Amino acid sequence: MSKQNWFVVPTAPRLAALTGVCLILLAAGCDKKKGGGESTTSGPTADKGGPPADKGGGDSGTPGVTATEIKIGQTMPFSGPQSAYGVIGKAEAAYFKMINEKGGINGRKLNLIQYDDSYTPPKTVEQIRKLVESDNVAFIFQSLGTGPNTAIQKYLNDKKVPHLFIATGADKWANPQQFPWTMGWQPSYRTEAKIYAMYLQKEKPNAKLCVLYQNDDFGKDYVKGLQDALGDKYDKVVVKALGFEASAPTVDSELVTLQGAGCDTLMSAVTPKHGAQTIRKVFDLGWKPLHLLSNVSISRAVVLEPAGLDKSTGIITGQYLKDPSDPALADDPAIKDYKAFMKQYLPDIDVNDGNALYGFAVSGTLVKVLTDCGKDVTRENIMKKAASLKNLPVPAAIEGIVINTSATDFRPIEQMRLAKFNGTSFEKMGELFSADTSTTASR
Structure with missing residues:
Protein backbone atom coordinates (compact mmCIF):
# COMPACT_ATOMS: atom_id res chain seq x y z
CA MET A 1 0.00 0.00 0.00
CA PRO A 187 -18.99 12.35 15.83
CA SER A 188 -21.76 12.24 18.41
CA TYR A 189 -25.30 11.23 17.46
CA ARG A 190 -26.57 14.34 19.21
CA THR A 191 -24.46 16.57 16.99
CA GLU A 192 -25.51 14.65 13.89
CA ALA A 193 -29.16 15.34 14.70
CA LYS A 194 -28.38 19.03 15.29
CA ILE A 195 -26.88 19.20 11.81
CA TYR A 196 -30.02 17.62 10.32
CA ALA A 197 -32.18 20.15 12.15
CA MET A 198 -30.05 23.03 10.88
CA TYR A 199 -30.40 21.70 7.35
CA LEU A 200 -34.18 21.55 7.66
CA GLN A 201 -34.40 25.04 9.11
CA LYS A 202 -32.53 26.36 6.10
CA GLU A 203 -33.84 24.18 3.26
CA LYS A 204 -37.28 23.10 4.49
CA PRO A 205 -38.38 25.52 7.23
CA ASN A 206 -41.97 24.30 7.21
CA ALA A 207 -41.07 20.63 7.50
CA LYS A 208 -43.45 18.32 9.34
CA LEU A 209 -40.94 15.98 10.93
CA CYS A 210 -41.49 12.47 12.24
CA VAL A 211 -38.77 10.70 14.22
CA LEU A 212 -38.20 6.96 14.43
CA TYR A 213 -35.66 6.18 17.13
CA GLN A 214 -34.24 3.20 18.96
CA ASN A 215 -35.49 3.49 22.53
CA ASP A 216 -32.15 3.64 24.30
CA ASP A 217 -29.30 6.10 24.77
CA PHE A 218 -28.37 5.75 21.09
CA GLY A 219 -31.75 6.78 19.74
CA LYS A 220 -32.52 9.29 22.47
CA ASP A 221 -29.35 11.22 21.67
CA TYR A 222 -30.84 12.03 18.25
CA VAL A 223 -34.01 13.33 19.87
CA LYS A 224 -31.93 15.45 22.26
CA GLY A 225 -29.99 16.83 19.30
CA LEU A 226 -33.21 17.96 17.65
CA GLN A 227 -34.32 19.56 20.91
CA ASP A 228 -30.97 21.35 21.18
CA ALA A 229 -31.22 22.79 17.68
CA LEU A 230 -34.95 23.52 17.51
CA GLY A 231 -35.45 24.81 21.04
CA ASP A 232 -38.98 26.08 21.56
CA LYS A 233 -39.78 25.21 17.93
CA TYR A 234 -39.40 21.48 18.62
CA ASP A 235 -43.08 20.76 19.31
CA LYS A 236 -44.09 22.68 16.19
CA VAL A 237 -41.60 20.97 13.86
CA VAL A 238 -41.73 17.43 15.28
CA VAL A 239 -45.20 16.09 14.64
CA LYS A 240 -44.53 12.69 16.17
CA ALA A 241 -41.58 10.72 17.60
CA LEU A 242 -41.82 6.98 18.15
CA GLY A 243 -39.33 4.75 19.93
CA PHE A 244 -38.83 1.02 19.46
CA GLU A 245 -36.75 -1.58 21.26
CA ALA A 246 -33.44 -2.70 19.77
CA SER A 247 -34.69 -6.30 19.98
CA ALA A 248 -37.83 -5.56 17.94
CA PRO A 249 -38.11 -7.89 14.92
CA THR A 250 -39.45 -5.08 12.71
CA VAL A 251 -40.38 -1.40 12.81
CA ASP A 252 -43.23 -1.74 10.33
CA SER A 253 -46.03 -0.75 12.70
CA GLU A 254 -44.15 2.34 13.88
CA LEU A 255 -43.66 3.49 10.30
CA VAL A 256 -47.34 3.02 9.49
CA THR A 257 -48.19 5.17 12.51
CA LEU A 258 -45.70 7.86 11.52
CA GLN A 259 -47.01 7.98 7.97
CA GLY A 260 -50.51 8.42 9.36
CA ALA A 261 -49.35 11.43 11.37
CA GLY A 262 -49.02 13.41 8.15
CA CYS A 263 -45.27 13.94 8.17
CA ASP A 264 -43.41 14.98 5.03
CA THR A 265 -39.97 14.44 6.59
CA LEU A 266 -38.60 11.39 8.44
CA MET A 267 -35.49 11.11 10.60
CA SER A 268 -34.54 7.49 11.30
CA ALA A 269 -32.22 6.98 14.28
CA VAL A 270 -31.70 3.28 13.65
CA THR A 271 -28.99 0.63 13.35
CA PRO A 272 -28.38 -1.37 10.13
CA LYS A 273 -30.99 -4.11 10.49
CA HIS A 274 -33.79 -1.64 11.16
CA GLY A 275 -32.28 0.80 8.68
CA ALA A 276 -32.79 -1.60 5.79
CA GLN A 277 -36.29 -2.42 7.06
CA THR A 278 -37.17 1.27 7.27
CA ILE A 279 -36.09 1.98 3.71
CA ARG A 280 -38.10 -0.96 2.34
CA LYS A 281 -41.22 -0.25 4.39
CA VAL A 282 -41.30 3.46 3.56
CA PHE A 283 -41.10 2.53 -0.12
CA ASP A 284 -43.75 -0.19 0.16
CA LEU A 285 -46.12 2.25 1.88
CA GLY A 286 -45.83 4.61 -1.05
CA TRP A 287 -44.69 7.23 1.45
CA LYS A 288 -42.22 9.74 0.02
CA PRO A 289 -40.87 11.84 2.89
CA LEU A 290 -37.53 13.58 2.84
CA HIS A 291 -35.59 10.82 4.62
CA LEU A 292 -32.73 11.63 7.00
CA LEU A 293 -30.96 8.38 7.95
CA SER A 294 -28.47 7.95 10.79
CA ASN A 295 -24.84 7.69 9.73
CA VAL A 296 -24.40 4.25 11.32
CA SER A 297 -26.90 2.81 8.83
CA ILE A 298 -25.70 4.07 5.46
CA SER A 299 -23.41 1.24 4.44
CA ARG A 300 -24.15 0.42 0.84
CA ALA A 301 -23.25 -3.25 1.26
CA VAL A 302 -25.03 -3.82 4.59
CA VAL A 303 -28.08 -1.53 4.35
CA LEU A 304 -28.72 0.13 1.00
CA GLU A 305 -28.22 -2.85 -1.30
CA PRO A 306 -30.29 -5.26 0.85
CA ALA A 307 -33.02 -2.62 1.02
CA GLY A 308 -32.76 -1.83 -2.69
CA LEU A 309 -30.71 0.95 -4.23
CA ASP A 310 -33.77 2.29 -6.03
CA LYS A 311 -35.66 2.43 -2.73
CA SER A 312 -32.70 4.21 -1.10
CA THR A 313 -32.50 7.03 -3.64
CA GLY A 314 -32.87 10.46 -2.06
CA ILE A 315 -31.74 9.50 1.44
CA ILE A 316 -29.71 12.20 3.20
CA THR A 317 -27.12 11.45 5.86
CA GLY A 318 -24.12 12.90 7.63
CA GLN A 319 -20.71 11.57 6.60
CA TYR A 320 -17.24 11.76 8.08
CA LEU A 321 -15.67 8.76 6.32
CA LYS A 322 -15.55 8.16 2.59
CA ASP A 323 -17.78 5.54 0.99
CA PRO A 324 -15.62 2.70 -0.39
CA SER A 325 -18.41 1.69 -2.77
CA ASP A 326 -18.57 5.13 -4.42
CA PRO A 327 -17.43 4.73 -8.06
CA ALA A 328 -16.23 8.34 -8.01
CA ILE A 413 -13.97 13.83 15.46
CA GLU A 414 -16.23 16.89 15.49
CA GLN A 415 -17.03 17.43 11.82
CA MET A 416 -19.45 15.97 9.29
CA ARG A 417 -20.73 16.68 5.80
CA LEU A 418 -24.23 16.09 4.49
CA ALA A 419 -24.64 13.86 1.45
CA LYS A 420 -27.56 12.55 -0.63
CA PHE A 421 -27.76 9.09 -2.20
CA ASN A 422 -28.46 9.31 -5.94
CA GLY A 423 -29.08 5.60 -6.53
CA THR A 424 -25.41 4.86 -7.16
CA SER A 425 -23.37 6.91 -4.70
CA PHE A 426 -23.61 9.71 -2.14
CA GLU A 427 -23.36 13.21 -3.56
CA LYS A 428 -21.75 15.93 -1.47
CA MET A 429 -24.12 18.59 -0.10
CA GLY A 430 -22.16 21.68 0.87
CA GLU A 431 -19.16 21.99 3.15
CA LEU A 432 -18.17 20.47 6.47
CA PHE A 433 -20.11 21.23 9.61
CA SER A 434 -18.30 21.54 12.92
CA ALA A 435 -19.75 19.12 15.44
CA ASP A 436 -19.01 21.21 18.50
CA THR A 437 -20.74 24.33 17.24
CA SER A 438 -22.93 22.90 14.44
CA THR A 439 -21.77 25.67 12.14
CA THR A 440 -20.03 25.40 8.83
CA ALA A 441 -16.37 24.57 9.37
CA SER A 442 -13.44 26.00 7.47
CA ARG A 443 -11.92 23.55 5.06
Missing part, protein backbone atom coordinates in the same frame (compact mmCIF):
# COMPACT_ATOMS: atom_id res chain seq x y z
CA SER A 2 1.22 3.49 -0.68
CA LYS A 3 2.07 5.69 2.28
CA GLN A 4 -0.21 8.55 3.25
CA ASN A 5 0.47 11.18 5.88
CA TRP A 6 -1.76 9.21 8.24
CA PHE A 7 0.28 6.03 7.99
CA VAL A 8 3.99 5.88 8.71
CA VAL A 9 5.52 2.42 8.96
CA PRO A 10 8.04 2.16 11.84
CA THR A 11 11.60 2.74 10.64
CA ALA A 12 14.18 0.00 10.30
CA PRO A 13 16.13 0.78 13.50
CA ARG A 14 12.93 0.52 15.47
CA LEU A 15 12.23 -2.90 14.03
CA ALA A 16 15.58 -4.45 14.87
CA ALA A 17 14.56 -5.99 18.18
CA LEU A 18 11.15 -7.23 17.10
CA THR A 19 10.29 -10.87 16.71
CA GLY A 20 7.31 -13.03 15.83
CA VAL A 21 3.84 -12.28 14.53
CA CYS A 22 0.61 -12.58 16.50
CA LEU A 23 -1.99 -14.91 15.05
CA ILE A 24 -5.61 -13.84 14.88
CA LEU A 25 -8.51 -16.21 15.36
CA LEU A 26 -11.72 -14.92 13.85
CA ALA A 27 -14.50 -17.44 14.34
CA ALA A 28 -18.11 -16.29 14.21
CA GLY A 29 -18.85 -17.64 17.68
CA CYS A 30 -15.52 -16.28 18.92
CA ASP A 31 -15.04 -17.17 22.56
CA LYS A 32 -11.62 -15.58 22.42
CA LYS A 33 -9.82 -13.83 19.63
CA LYS A 34 -6.35 -12.46 19.33
CA GLY A 35 -4.96 -9.94 16.98
CA GLY A 36 -2.89 -6.90 17.21
CA GLY A 37 -2.82 -1.95 15.77
CA GLU A 38 -1.37 0.95 13.52
CA SER A 39 0.92 3.97 13.62
CA THR A 40 1.47 7.46 12.43
CA THR A 41 3.78 10.33 13.30
CA SER A 42 5.01 11.46 16.71
CA GLY A 43 2.46 13.49 18.62
CA PRO A 44 2.12 16.73 20.53
CA THR A 45 2.54 17.05 24.28
CA ALA A 46 -0.54 16.60 26.44
CA ASP A 47 -2.51 19.44 27.94
CA LYS A 48 -2.35 19.67 31.70
CA GLY A 49 -5.17 17.94 33.48
CA GLY A 50 -6.78 14.50 33.18
CA PRO A 51 -4.99 11.34 34.27
CA PRO A 52 -1.34 12.09 35.15
CA ALA A 53 1.37 10.31 33.21
CA ASP A 54 3.12 7.57 35.17
CA LYS A 55 6.89 7.71 35.06
CA GLY A 56 7.42 3.97 35.18
CA GLY A 57 7.87 1.77 32.13
CA GLY A 58 4.86 -0.23 31.03
CA ASP A 59 6.59 -3.59 31.47
CA SER A 60 7.39 -2.82 35.13
CA GLY A 61 3.88 -2.94 36.48
CA THR A 62 1.16 -2.09 33.94
CA PRO A 63 -1.18 -5.05 33.37
CA GLY A 64 -1.03 -6.40 29.83
CA VAL A 65 2.24 -4.70 28.93
CA THR A 66 5.57 -6.50 28.64
CA ALA A 67 8.78 -5.72 26.81
CA THR A 68 7.38 -7.44 23.72
CA GLU A 69 3.57 -7.17 23.93
CA ILE A 70 0.61 -4.88 24.56
CA LYS A 71 -2.55 -6.80 25.44
CA ILE A 72 -5.79 -5.10 24.35
CA GLY A 73 -9.38 -6.09 25.18
CA GLN A 74 -12.57 -5.72 23.17
CA THR A 75 -16.20 -6.86 23.11
CA MET A 76 -18.00 -6.94 19.78
CA PRO A 77 -21.36 -8.30 18.50
CA PHE A 78 -20.10 -11.07 16.25
CA SER A 79 -23.53 -12.69 16.65
CA GLY A 80 -27.07 -11.50 17.33
CA PRO A 81 -29.24 -8.78 15.76
CA GLN A 82 -26.36 -6.28 15.49
CA SER A 83 -23.85 -8.77 14.07
CA ALA A 84 -23.35 -6.61 10.96
CA TYR A 85 -21.10 -4.51 13.18
CA GLY A 86 -18.88 -7.52 13.86
CA VAL A 87 -17.00 -6.65 10.68
CA ILE A 88 -15.55 -3.68 12.57
CA GLY A 89 -13.81 -6.00 15.01
CA LYS A 90 -12.57 -8.25 12.24
CA ALA A 91 -11.08 -5.28 10.39
CA GLU A 92 -9.36 -4.06 13.56
CA ALA A 93 -7.87 -7.46 14.30
CA ALA A 94 -6.63 -7.71 10.71
CA TYR A 95 -5.18 -4.21 10.89
CA PHE A 96 -3.27 -5.11 14.03
CA LYS A 97 -1.97 -8.22 12.32
CA MET A 98 -0.68 -6.01 9.51
CA ILE A 99 1.11 -3.76 11.99
CA ASN A 100 2.60 -6.75 13.79
CA GLU A 101 3.93 -8.06 10.49
CA LYS A 102 5.63 -4.70 10.01
CA GLY A 103 7.30 -5.02 13.41
CA GLY A 104 4.74 -3.78 15.91
CA ILE A 105 4.97 -0.52 17.83
CA ASN A 106 8.13 0.61 19.62
CA GLY A 107 9.34 -2.95 20.14
CA ARG A 108 5.97 -4.42 21.12
CA LYS A 109 3.44 -6.55 19.24
CA LEU A 110 -0.29 -5.96 19.68
CA ASN A 111 -2.38 -8.79 21.11
CA LEU A 112 -6.10 -8.10 20.68
CA ILE A 113 -8.41 -10.33 22.73
CA GLN A 114 -12.00 -10.18 21.49
CA TYR A 115 -15.20 -11.62 22.97
CA ASP A 116 -18.63 -11.85 21.38
CA ASP A 117 -21.19 -10.06 23.56
CA SER A 118 -24.07 -10.21 21.04
CA TYR A 119 -24.80 -6.53 21.87
CA THR A 120 -26.14 -7.66 25.26
CA PRO A 121 -25.07 -5.41 28.18
CA PRO A 122 -25.08 -8.10 30.92
CA LYS A 123 -22.86 -10.25 28.73
CA THR A 124 -20.63 -7.26 28.03
CA VAL A 125 -20.16 -6.70 31.77
CA GLU A 126 -19.18 -10.32 32.31
CA GLN A 127 -16.70 -10.31 29.45
CA ILE A 128 -15.13 -6.96 30.36
CA ARG A 129 -14.53 -8.20 33.89
CA LYS A 130 -12.84 -11.26 32.44
CA LEU A 131 -10.69 -9.14 30.14
CA VAL A 132 -9.59 -6.89 33.01
CA GLU A 133 -9.37 -9.35 35.89
CA SER A 134 -8.37 -12.61 34.18
CA ASP A 135 -6.84 -11.71 30.82
CA ASN A 136 -5.14 -8.66 32.38
CA VAL A 137 -5.46 -6.42 29.34
CA ALA A 138 -3.83 -2.99 29.40
CA PHE A 139 -6.97 -1.25 28.14
CA ILE A 140 -10.29 -1.67 26.34
CA PHE A 141 -10.50 -0.55 22.71
CA GLN A 142 -13.57 -0.05 20.50
CA SER A 143 -16.09 -2.12 22.42
CA LEU A 144 -19.28 -1.55 20.47
CA GLY A 145 -22.69 -0.20 21.34
CA THR A 146 -24.16 2.52 23.53
CA GLY A 147 -25.96 0.15 25.90
CA PRO A 148 -23.01 -2.24 26.31
CA ASN A 149 -20.56 0.60 26.94
CA THR A 150 -22.90 2.32 29.38
CA ALA A 151 -22.95 -0.89 31.40
CA ILE A 152 -19.15 -1.00 31.75
CA GLN A 153 -18.22 2.69 31.90
CA LYS A 154 -18.29 3.12 35.69
CA TYR A 155 -16.50 -0.17 36.31
CA LEU A 156 -13.63 0.70 33.97
CA ASN A 157 -13.32 4.22 35.35
CA ASP A 158 -13.31 2.94 38.92
CA LYS A 159 -10.54 0.52 37.91
CA LYS A 160 -8.72 3.30 36.01
CA VAL A 161 -8.62 1.20 32.86
CA PRO A 162 -8.62 3.19 29.58
CA HIS A 163 -11.98 2.77 27.83
CA LEU A 164 -10.73 4.09 24.55
CA PHE A 165 -12.21 5.14 21.19
CA ILE A 166 -15.36 3.15 21.87
CA ALA A 167 -17.58 2.29 18.90
CA THR A 168 -20.60 4.44 19.63
CA GLY A 169 -21.42 8.08 19.05
CA ALA A 170 -23.30 8.71 22.29
CA ASP A 171 -22.64 12.23 23.51
CA LYS A 172 -21.93 11.13 27.08
CA TRP A 173 -18.51 9.68 26.27
CA ALA A 174 -17.18 13.24 26.16
CA ASN A 175 -17.25 13.80 29.93
CA PRO A 176 -13.63 13.88 31.14
CA GLN A 177 -14.59 15.47 34.46
CA GLN A 178 -16.77 12.56 35.56
CA PHE A 179 -15.30 9.76 33.42
CA PRO A 180 -11.64 10.59 32.66
CA TRP A 181 -10.88 7.07 31.41
CA THR A 182 -13.60 6.93 28.71
CA MET A 183 -13.29 8.47 25.23
CA GLY A 184 -15.33 7.99 22.06
CA TRP A 185 -14.05 8.49 18.52
CA GLN A 186 -16.76 9.24 15.96
CA LEU A 329 -13.62 7.36 -5.39
CA ALA A 330 -12.16 4.44 -7.32
CA ASP A 331 -8.85 6.27 -7.76
CA ASP A 332 -8.80 7.97 -4.36
CA PRO A 333 -5.41 7.14 -2.74
CA ALA A 334 -6.85 6.46 0.72
CA ILE A 335 -9.58 4.19 -0.66
CA LYS A 336 -7.03 2.36 -2.81
CA ASP A 337 -4.88 1.73 0.27
CA TYR A 338 -7.91 0.50 2.19
CA LYS A 339 -8.91 -1.86 -0.61
CA ALA A 340 -5.36 -3.20 -0.88
CA PHE A 341 -5.46 -3.89 2.86
CA MET A 342 -8.78 -5.69 2.53
CA LYS A 343 -7.58 -7.79 -0.39
CA GLN A 344 -4.56 -8.97 1.57
CA TYR A 345 -5.98 -9.37 5.06
CA LEU A 346 -9.77 -9.78 4.75
CA PRO A 347 -10.43 -11.16 1.26
CA ASP A 348 -13.68 -12.82 2.35
CA ILE A 349 -15.25 -9.57 3.63
CA ASP A 350 -17.07 -7.23 1.23
CA VAL A 351 -14.61 -4.42 0.54
CA ASN A 352 -17.55 -2.02 0.17
CA ASP A 353 -18.76 -2.64 3.72
CA GLY A 354 -18.44 0.72 5.49
CA ASN A 355 -18.03 -1.08 8.81
CA ALA A 356 -14.73 -2.52 7.60
CA LEU A 357 -13.57 0.95 6.56
CA TYR A 358 -14.53 2.26 10.00
CA GLY A 359 -12.42 -0.42 11.71
CA PHE A 360 -9.52 0.37 9.38
CA ALA A 361 -9.74 4.09 10.15
CA VAL A 362 -10.06 3.98 13.94
CA SER A 363 -7.21 1.49 14.23
CA GLY A 364 -4.91 4.14 12.81
CA THR A 365 -5.84 6.52 15.61
CA LEU A 366 -5.08 3.94 18.29
CA VAL A 367 -1.68 3.13 16.86
CA LYS A 368 -0.89 6.85 16.75
CA VAL A 369 -1.59 7.00 20.49
CA LEU A 370 0.50 3.92 21.28
CA THR A 371 3.34 5.15 19.09
CA ASP A 372 3.33 8.46 20.96
CA CYS A 373 3.57 6.57 24.25
CA GLY A 374 7.05 5.39 23.29
CA LYS A 375 8.35 3.02 25.95
CA ASP A 376 6.02 4.49 28.59
CA VAL A 377 2.95 2.34 27.88
CA THR A 378 1.18 2.87 31.19
CA ARG A 379 -2.56 3.25 31.48
CA GLU A 380 -2.07 6.86 32.58
CA ASN A 381 0.16 7.71 29.63
CA ILE A 382 -2.17 6.02 27.14
CA MET A 383 -4.98 8.34 28.25
CA LYS A 384 -2.64 11.33 28.31
CA LYS A 385 -1.59 10.74 24.70
CA ALA A 386 -5.18 10.04 23.61
CA ALA A 387 -6.09 13.45 25.04
CA SER A 388 -3.21 15.18 23.22
CA LEU A 389 -3.99 14.66 19.53
CA LYS A 390 -3.62 17.73 17.32
CA ASN A 391 -4.83 18.01 13.71
CA LEU A 392 -4.41 14.27 13.19
CA PRO A 393 -5.63 13.11 9.75
CA VAL A 394 -7.99 10.13 9.73
CA PRO A 395 -7.47 7.31 7.21
CA ALA A 396 -10.15 7.51 4.49
CA ALA A 397 -11.98 10.44 6.10
CA ILE A 398 -13.79 13.17 4.20
CA GLU A 399 -11.27 15.82 3.16
CA GLY A 400 -10.68 18.39 5.88
CA ILE A 401 -11.66 16.18 8.81
CA VAL A 402 -8.97 15.88 11.48
CA ILE A 403 -8.82 14.74 15.09
CA ASN A 404 -8.21 17.15 17.95
CA THR A 405 -8.41 16.26 21.64
CA SER A 406 -7.33 17.79 24.93
CA ALA A 407 -7.73 17.14 28.65
CA THR A 408 -11.08 18.94 28.46
CA ASP A 409 -12.16 17.84 24.96
CA PHE A 410 -12.87 14.12 24.59
CA ARG A 411 -14.57 14.44 21.17
CA PRO A 412 -11.93 13.26 18.65
